[in-house]
Structures are given as C-alpha cells and as structure tokens.
Amino acid sequence: MAINKKFFVEVESYELCEKGQIVSGDVTIQHRGKGRVFVILSDGRGSGVKANIKASVISSMALHYTLLDEPVERAAQTIIHTFVSESAESEKSATFTILDIRSNGVVNIVEFGNPLCFVIRDNSNLKLDRETIEVNTEYGPKYVYISSFEATTEDRIILFSDGVEASGNFTKRLPNGWGRDGILSFCREEIVGNMTISAYDMCRKVIAKAELNDLFSPKNDMTCGVVYFRNPRKILVCSGAPFNEKKDEILADIVAQYDGTKLICGGTTSQIISRELDRAITVELKRDSAGLPPTSMMDGVDLITEGVLTLSRVKLLLERNVGGDITQTGTDGRVARMLLQHDVIEFVVGTRINPIHQDPSLPVELELRRNLIKDLAKLLEKRYLKEVKIQYI
Amino acid sequence: MSKKLSVTICTGTLCYVMGGAELQVLEEYLSPEIVDQIEISGSPCLDCCNQDGAGKAPFVKIGDKIISEASISKVVDAIKEELNVE
Ligand code: FES
Numbered sequence: 502m503a504i505n506k507k508f509f510v511e512v513e514s515y516e517l518c519e520k521g522q523i524v525s526g527d528v529t530i531q532h533r534g535k536g537r538v539f540v541i542l543s544d545g546r547g548s549g550v551k552a553n554i555k556a557s558v559i560s561s562m563a564l565h566y567t568l569l570d571e572p573v574e575r576a577a578q579t580i581i582h583t584f585v586s587e588s589a590e591s592e593k594s595a596t597f598t599i600l601d602i603r604s605n606g607v608v609n610i611v612e613f614g615n616p617l618c619f620v621i622r623d624n625s626n627l628k629l630d631r632e633t634i635e636v637n638t639e640y641g642p643k644y645v646y647i648s649s650f651e652a653t654t655e656d657r658i659i660l661f662s663d664g665v666e667a668s669g670n671f672t673k674r675l676p677n678g679w680g681r682d683g684i685l686s687f688c689r690e691e692i693v694g695n696m697t698i699s700a701y702d703m704c705r706k707v708i709a710k711a712e713l714n715d716l717f718s719p720k721n722d723m724t725c726g727v728v729y730f731r732n733p734r735k736i737l738v739c740s741g742a743p744f745n746e747k748k749d750e751i752l753a754d755i756v757a758q759y760d761g762t763k764l765i766c767g768g769t770t771s772q773i774i775s776r777e778l779d780r781a782i783t784v785e786l787k788r789d790s791a792g793l794p795p796t797s798m799m800d801g802v803d804l805i806t807e808g809v810l811t812l813s814r815v816k817l818l819l820e821r822n823v824g825g826d827i828t829q830t831g832t833d834g835r836v837a838r839m840l841l842q843h844d845v846i847e848f849v850v851g852t853r854i855n856p857i858h859q860d861p862s863l864p865v866e867l868e869l870r871r872n873l874i875k876d877l878a879k880l881l882e883k884r885y886l887k888e889v890k891i892q893y894i
Numbered sequence: 895m896s897k898k899l900s901v902t903i904c905t906g907t908l909c910y911v912m913g914g915a916e917l918q919v920l921e922e923y924l925s926p927e928i929v930d931q932i933e934i935s936g937s938p939c940l941d942c943c944n945q946d947g948a949g950k951a952p953f954v955k956i957g958d959k960i961i962s963e964a965s966i967s968k969v970v971d972a973i974k975e976e977l978n979v980e
Contacts, residue, residue: 767907769939771939772937772938782938784935784938786903786905786935788918794910797936807906807938808907809907810907810911856944857908857944858907863911865911867907
C-alpha cells in the first residue's frame with residue numbers, strides 16, 4: 502500500500518534466535534492502515550518462548566496505543582509499569598521502538614531500551630534531535646526518547662536489537678562487539694555497493710553479518726528491521742482480449758507507454774499486442790517444471806505467459822504461501838515472485854470471453870478470467886499489502 | 895534444402911488443455927533427416943480456437959496448412975506428406 506504518491510514505504514525485518522532456542526525473544530510487527538505505517542520492534546529480554554510472549558504483548562500494546570493516538574508518554578508508562586522489573590538491568594527488561602510513519606512523510610520515533618535506530622540519508626547518518634521524556638515508576642525514573650523527522654525518497658531507517666550490536670563480543674576480531682559504528686558503516690558500504698538495495702535484502706545482510714561476527718552461533722537473539730522510502734516499483738499485468746476489437750489499439754498503447762515492468766498473461770492478448778505494435782513473439786518451447794504452457798518473449802515486454810491456467814496456479818501458490826519465500830521454479834513461481842517484488846500492481850483485464858473456454862466438455866475447468874483476477878487482486882492487496890488497481894477494457 | 899518447412903505448435907490455453915501439451919516433444923518422434931528440413935516453433939495462439947469451422951483444438955500449423963485435433967502421429971504424418979518422405 503503506497504501511503505503517498507511521493508514514495509513507497511518498504512518495511513522488512515529479519516531475525517535469528519540465540520543458538521539453541523526455537524523462537525526469538527525479539528518481535529517486529531508492521532501494520533498499515535489509515536494511510537499510516539507502523540513498525541514496532543520489541544525485545545522481551547532473554548530468549549525463548551517466555552521472552553517471545555512478552556515481546557509480543559509489548560509490541561501489540563505499543564501498536565494499539567499508537568493506533569489510538571494516545572500520547573506516547575501514556576503508552577510508555579503503561580508498558581514500563583507492566584513489564585519493567587527492579588532488576589539491575591531494569592531498563593532492558595522490556596524494550597520497544599515505535600515508528601509511526603504518516604502519509605506526508607513525517608516519521609515519529611519512540612525508543613525505549615533498544616539500541617537507538619539510524620536514519621541514513623544520502624548515505625550518511627541523519628542526526629535526529631531526540632527529546633528525553635522521564636517516566637516515573639516505582640523503581641525510579643525511566644527515560645524514553647522521542648524524535649521525529651520528515652522522510653524523503655531514498656531515506657532508510659535501520660532498527661536493530663542489542664544482539665546485533667553486541668555480535669562478535671569477546672571474539673578476537675571484535676572484542677567489544679560490532680557496535681553502532683560498525684553497523685552503520687556496514688550499511689553504508691552496502692548502499693555504496695547497491696544504491697537501491699531493498700529493505701528485504703538489507704535486513705538479511707545485516708543479520709548474516711551479525712551471525713558471522715558471532716562465528717555462526719548467535720549468542721543472543723538478533724533482529725534487524727529496515728524501512729526504505731523508495732520510488733514505487735510498478736508492474737503492469739495485461740490479461741484478456743478487449744471486449745471490443747476497436748480497443749485493441751488502446752491495449753497495445755497501454756503496454757507501449759507503461760513505465761515499469763510489463764507482464765502479459767494470455768495467448769490471444771499477446772497476439773493482439775504483437776500485431777498492434779508490430780513486434781514478433783518467440784515462444785520458448787521448453788517444458789515447464791510446473792506443467793504449465795511455455796512462456797514467450799517480445800521486445801519491450803518482460804514476460805509473456807499463457808493466461809487463465811497460469812494465473813490460477815499463481816493464485817494457488819500465493820494462497821498457500823505463508824510468509825516464506827517462493828522457491829518454485831515453474832512459471833507459476835516465476836510470476837508470483839515477479840508480482841511480490843513490486844509495490845504497485847496494475848491489472849488491465851480484457852473482458853472478451855472465448856465461448857469455447859466455457860465448453861463443459863473441456864478436460865479441465867477454466868475459471869472466468871475476470872473472477873480469477875479479482876480474487877488474485879484481493880489476495881495481493883490484503884495479504885501481501887500491495888497497492889492494486891484493476892482496469893477493465 | 896532451400897527453405898525449411900515451418901511447423902508451429904499452438905501453446906494457447908485451449909490447445910494446451912486439449913492435448914497440445916504433449917506436442918512439445920514432437921521433435922523426439924522425428925528422424926534427424928526430417929528435423930533438418932523443418933523448423934519447429936510455438937505460437938501463443940494460432941487464432942483458430944475462436945473461429946467456427948476451424949475444427950477442434952489442439953491446432954498445429956504446417957506450412958500454410960492448419961491441422962486440427964493434432965496428435966503427435968497426425969502431425970508426424972502431415973510433415974512427411976508435406977516433405978514427400980516416407
Ligand atoms: S489456443 Fe490454440 S488456437 Fe487459440
């Protein structure tokens with residue numbers, strides 16, 4: 502969901518558990534709604550199930566207070582009162598970082614107990630003016646930091662738990678741990694290497710490095726969250742012949758003019774576009790590992806596939822996928838990955854019906870394209886948080 | 895051999911579900927001499943599936959001729975006939 506035409510807010514996180522644990526005591530949640538994006542990172546201290554439950558409760562409390570626009574102090578106070586104990590490390594017995602990103606680009610940050618986050622702009626560390634708020638508790642005052650800044654395209658926010666900061670501790674190479682400066686310069690190097698590195702790749706790289714620092718046996722849970730304000734990645738998906746042949750030209754025009762990735766799903770559709778734009782199609786006569794019809798190529802188009810069979814398999818894949826990466830090598834996997842790599846997905850659906858497709862004697866049932874795409878669009882929007890548009894032609 | 899005989903297999907939805915999927919391995923059923931004389935390619939849709947009277951899917955185009963209800967053996971025969979070989 503793009504919250505602003507200016508940029509798309511990509512949020513990703515990645516975590517590793519302390520060696521020997523099966524769940525992490527760090528929890529990151531992301532919530533989008535009302536034109537805002539919320540990101541919460543909480544560390545339940547310690548590892549394992551207990552810590553995980555604690556962190557889940559904290560992050561959900563933090564989210565709901567923020568959603569209700571409650572003053573930060575109140576939220577912080579309640580959480581601290583509930584979870585912070587008098588132990589020596591009391592500051593650290595329940596931590597949270599809240600990012601509240603508004604549609605106009607204003608980001609409000611609340612931090613308690615976690616390592617302070619970075620904002621990277623033009624590949625340097627943007628200094629944040631952090632205001633300290635004192636929260637009085639029965640164990641004495643606790644300090645919460647609040648700050649805000651206005652994000653612009655290409656900014657990144659890097660959040661991490663203390664396991665990342667401390668990674669490498671007591672090793673020969675990093676006797677004092679990786680540290681803030683280490684993490685910052687690592688991120689900056691990564692950006693130099695790839696100016697448009699996605700949040701998805703960045704958080705994985707940070708964690709991979711932290712794991713390496715700990716010589717592949719993490720001494721603590723480690724989590725990294727990355728927010729990347731970037732130009733939205735757009736993909737056009739054309740499927741189906743226009744209802745009226747006079748519109749063929751318009752369809753071809755949409756494809757020719759589009760600035761973004763282009764995908765055509767449909768034999769007849771691609772023939773129409775090929776004819777109108779006078780560009781040849783080459784079918785790659787190869788067996789597909791998913792048993793789907795072969796793909797084709799055309800100048801200026803990223804991928805051409807068959808229509809309804811392929812799309813219904815893509816839908817199935819996306820329905821069944823729960824949070825993991827899609828690894829299928831067939832055309833369905835390829836298309837699904839392609840869709841997920843984009844933020845804005847624009848379908849152009851031709852509504853001409855091929856009557857023979859509805860012949861009950863066909864060996865397989867061919868779903869109606871329109872319904873199929875509607876379902877697929879809903880799935881992409883609701884589960885995968887994409888901005889989806891459908892245009893019928 | 896001057897010009898190769900073109901053999902175009904339809905890989906569109908209808909042809910595919912009606913048995914066209916098998917036709918992709920056509921080449922394996924032909925002798926090397928024949929393979930030498932033809933050029934196999936695919937088409938996203940030969941545009942026969944929405945025309946009355948074109949016959950039934952799957953379709954294959956050999957030269958200018960459309961073969962309907964194509965099966966491997968039917969296509970192999972038609973290619974041999976076009977090329978005048980046994
Ligand atoms: S699908 Fe084969 S001719 Fe249209």
